[in-house]
Amino acid sequence: MSGAITIKLLALALRQVSRPIANIIKAQAKQHETFKKLCISFAQRMHKTDLAIKAKLTSTKHKGTGNNIKIKSVVRPLNDEKAVENGATILSELFVFSVAGGIVAFETIRQMKKESARREAVTNDIGILQEEIEDLKKQLKLQGEKNSLILSRINSEKRKEN
Structure with a gap:
């Protein structure tokens, strides 16, 4: 249980650290x-x-004709300063998203492995219980056969006495 808490605390710490790192990435993107x-x-x-x-x-x-009116406009590129700012922001946000996504993926995989191990343990337990049931059935059958033999001996002894 404490291992799960440790992992969750580490994940939380990674998320908290990812934002300042993203800001560093953003600053570096503007300089290099x-x-x-x-x-x-x-x-x-x-x-x-x-x-x-x-x-x-x-x-x-367009009403009445069903034709599309296409708006053709020339796309003016962003100025370099705005483009650097936008690009750096996108890169820093991608970093934060990647960290968060990695944490989610890690946690999901960890939970899947844990669930798989639990299912395997349950399957093994069911197999053991089924074997024990079969053993008990055999014991009951043998006990029933012994009881039948004892009853037949008692009956044969009673017949001999009569």
Whole structure:
């Protein structure tokens, strides 16, 4: 039981530590050129995808014709500063999400193993009980046969006495 509490406390500590680490990642992303380029690329793709989804959601059908009215707009890229900020935020949030997701996955796998071990123990116990029942049935059968022999001897002795 104390092992489970220890694991849960460690998981809680990891979650608490992940936010400051995410902030460090975010700060580093703004300072290093390679990280900046990655953030800009990622943020620009997210920006284009976001605008494309919004455009599809806001496009309406032209009344009477059933034709779609397509809104064509030129996607203006984010400026580099905003892209770095957005990309760094996304990376830091991905880190926090990964830590939380890893904890959930670990806990789920641990619970599945625990449940599997419990089921196996129950299956073994049932097997042992079934064997004991079979042994008791055999003993009862033997006892019944002994009782039959004793009764037949008693009956034969009574017949001899008569």
